Amino acid sequence: MAVTIKTKEEIDILKAGGRRLAHILSELAKAVKPGVSTLELDNLARKLVEEKGDKSSFLNYKPAGAKRPYPASLCVSINDEIVHGIPNESPKILKEGDIVSLDMGLIHDGLFTDSAITVPVGEVDQAARDLMDDTRQALLEGIKAVKDGNYVRDISYAIERYVRPRRYGIVEELCGHGVGYKVHEDPYVPNYCLDDKGEKLRAGMVIAIEPMLNEGTKHIKLDSDGYTYRTKDGKRSAHFEHTVVVTKNGAEILTML
Ligand code: MG
Ligand code: MG
Secondary structure, three states: OOOOOOOHHHHHHHHHHHHHHHHHHHHHHHHOOOOOEHHHHHHHHHHHHHOOOOEEOOOOOOOOOOOOOOOOOOEEEEOOEEEOOOOOOOOOEOOOOOEEEEEEEEEEOOEEEEEEEEEEOOOOOHHHHHHHHHHHHHHHHHHHOOOOOOEHHHHHHHHHHHHHHHOOEEOOOOOEEEOOOOOOEEEEEOOOOOOOOOOEOOOOOEEEEOOEEEOOOOOEEEOOOOOOEEEOOOOOEEEOEEEEEEOOOOEEEOOOO
């Protein structure tokens, strides 16, 4: 599918949806505590989404190559789980010292936004705090590279340049993407540099940027549930994501309060 440009009216809807998604994620973050189960977080996510008449774009979504639709409203990925942890099948209890990534897509008035945060469970060690801070900053570095006339690789380069000296593994198999009309649209937005400079960014393009950084190796493995990706070495991973619209002078973050 070709890259799409959203209209001013569509961007206004995406902004309203993005604000709601940011609100939901901030409420979920407040609910993250030792002893809380991932099932409780999924139930809360569904309640918060439905009370405003919206829908989770992940619930029942079947990505290309998946054997079954995704069964939950939210993705909850703990410690060595990178993304797509399923919260409502064999739920887990959050423990003091864990880090937990919350990732959700929202459909508001028919249009899609996507955002993720990683939050601590109670007190966490310094390395976990650094991993979360650095992943959030890598996302912001990527967003700063967004501008009409730049290329996707400028985003990738900005993220990689920030991450390399900090010696994290950058997940390569999973990456950012266009969004707005569907869960995933073109272009791919990798978090590391490819030879190809990729799509030219144009005002009105809507993209999700989402670095996933690992404490150790960049290599990943897929669980037998068909969804949960983990680090191959069992070390921790963090994930932050925003949906942004490309503007003449930069980017506007849509998934913000
Ligand atoms: Mg996401
Ligand atoms: Mg995404």
